[in-house]
Amino acid sequence: MSGELRVLPVEGMPEVRAGDAVGELIAARVDLEGGDVVVVSQKVVSKAEGMVRRLAEVEPSERAIELGDRLGKEAELVELVLSESREVLREERVLITETHHGFVCANAGIDTSNLPEDGTVCLLPRDPDSSARRIRAELVEAGRDRRWGSADNSGEGPATPTAGPSVAVVIADSFGRAWRLGQAEVAIGCAGLQPLDDWRGRKDAGGRELSATVIAVADQVAAAADLVRVKDSGVPAAVVRGLGHYVTAEDGPGAVALRRPPSEDLFR
């Protein structure tokens, strides 16, 4: 059907270890087409980048010990949360901070699930937009001789190349939200995807000017991908097909474009 969107889980990914090339692992398991958006779970990106920490090796500060006592959390975990954050926004019941990247989330995005060893936790990637660019480059490199490949297509693919050689990458993580229960996936990094679609100044179907519609495309892509992953936490990536109009030749601004500047944020 025209205008259809498909979300395909990437099956059979191995346990990712520090130093692994996530883009190569994905490219070996899916037939990508030009215009595809590959959505990768933050967890595997962090693992590949060696962002797993052993709690026993963390030296908690006095503040972390006091806060941990009050919140019923391990002081070592609290210490990591504080060291990954530029500001603590709430410390009642839960710890909501702004990370050094500028993300507002619980526990600075540090997570203890789906890790191979007890006593370890996983931090967010240092620079998720940069991670997305690297994974995108790996996908492009791996796809160079495939049917969605670039200019030096060797001719082994179909006679008519697909619309564009580009694929995009989103790195997704689940964040809690103000006002609403449950977590939704958002894009913490992206490359080759237009992160926001700004309709301000454009017209609606009836010719009236749209006043304040800016669509968080990258976050909605992350949310869509999560729907094929939740059934099995062993599926750390998905391909979203049908959004070629948002895929760009350049890496673009990244998910940093989705962070609301603190000065414009009324809820802190």
Added chain:
Amino acid sequence: MSGELRVLPVEGMPEVRAGDAVGELIAARVDLEGGDVVVVSQKVVSKAEGMVRRLAEVEPSERAIELGDRLGKEAELVELVLSESREVLREERVLITETHHGFVCANAGIDTSNLPEDGTVCLLPRDPDSSARRIRAELVEAGRDRRWGSADNSGEGPATPTAGPSVAVVIADSFGRAWRLGQAEVAIGCAGLQPLDDWRGRKDAGGRELSATVIAVADQVAAAADLVRVKDSGVPAAVVRGLGHYVTAEDGPGAVALRRPPSEDLFR
């Protein structure tokens, strides 16, 4: 591919008028299958329920006039926002309120785009979960003799009926978010869909207990559907196929289950 998700735009919907049965209009344009989730834009539901208002017929209060002056908004619009709200949370630059339903959003969800007449605005449905239940009943009724139909299937469909006779309905609207730029669609109403998937107490892939993972399924479904609608604001509905495991025989708790109780909300 197993585990694949598809999002199909519902094409060819007419301009919806007060009194129209939205479920019938959709059922006439798509071949639904058991387990499908039909996502309908709030705007068409509101139109069908006669929630369009003429600003010239609104009598603004003194407070609305003062607030309108300060925010550069029409006093009549502000009056409607106030009358649709139980509490004003922010009135700097924009008007963020909690609606009578309990949604926190800009302008109480009142919207001026995609309406047939100038000088009109559109309010949210009075009870979006009830709207979703009604649309679901219309879809079930319209599908009674179709292949995903119920017990009195006349045999015209395939020999083996699909897994379940149920379809679900989500009513979606785009809300701004704290901390992040851009709007994302959320579920303001739903019927027949498990709105939250609570993994607390369940195990991760490595056997470790997941501590705080509750997935906002209905909101992510709304976001996924928006990705096929943004290209053309004339597409007010989409079908999300592949989530039958979240579709229930009962109408269920509705999207009210996604509202964070004010007492548990740290950001107000």
